[in-house]
Ligand SMILES: CC(=O)[C@@H](O)[C@H](O)COP(=O)(O)O
């Protein structure tokens with residue numbers, strides 16, 4: 001079975017736009033779980049432009065499914081994760097000014113650093129995952145860091161899939177997942193997965209334990225809810 005972990009960054013983006021508490025991030029996380037979501041993912045960034053560090057702490061007391069915190073393991077992030085102790089930490093090599101995550105780790109170049117950080121988190125009882133491109137040497141490199149899992153960076157899949165090249169899009173990911181499994185790694189995936197492309201990905205990528213989906217899922221929720229809400233307003237204005 002593949003678990004769906006819902007990334008709620010965009011709920012925080014919307015909340016922060018007005019400075020109040022609408023939408024309520026904690027209520028949204030609880031509702032997602034009550035609707036069947038099997039995990040909550042957040043990616044606090046150093047500028048706290050969406051998820052705030054305090055959100056990460058508050059969610060700890062509320063999430064009853066799987067709690068996944070993603071981010072670049074700078075000191076402030078490491079301290080937060082060790083304090084909050086989520087189910088899983090996903091290490092992402094994103095630059096401070098990156099608009100979103102845009103690359104996987106070079107697990108060969110950063111092997112010693114990753115090994116040390118992973119050991120720190122594992123000693124605290126936190127499962128580890130590292131964000132990587134679907135490339136054999138990066139996955140084999142990941143296995144040497146001692147991580148429990150990898151998260152396959154799926155932007156290239158989503159982009160190629162949207163051009164209609166479905167088989168070509170998924171092939172590196174099917175291969176990568178097989179290699180990861182052979183190396184003893186658990187396989188997660190995420191970035192730009194959506195209602196359009198998720199079924200084909202699931203059908204063609206073996207050993208897929210978890211997907212984390214945020215941007216598309218929140219956009220789709222808006223689109224799919226819009227007709228209902230417009231009509232609710234019209235009814236009140238009769
Ligand atoms: C690692 C990953 O692909 C997601 O966490 C993505 O980075 C979402 O972050 P933003 O919501 O800041 O784009």
Ligand SMILES: NCC(=O)COP(=O)(O)O
Nearest residue numbers: 007190191192212214215
């Ligand atoms: N790890 C990927 C994630 O949490 C969500 O990415 P996206 O769906 O917002 O692109």
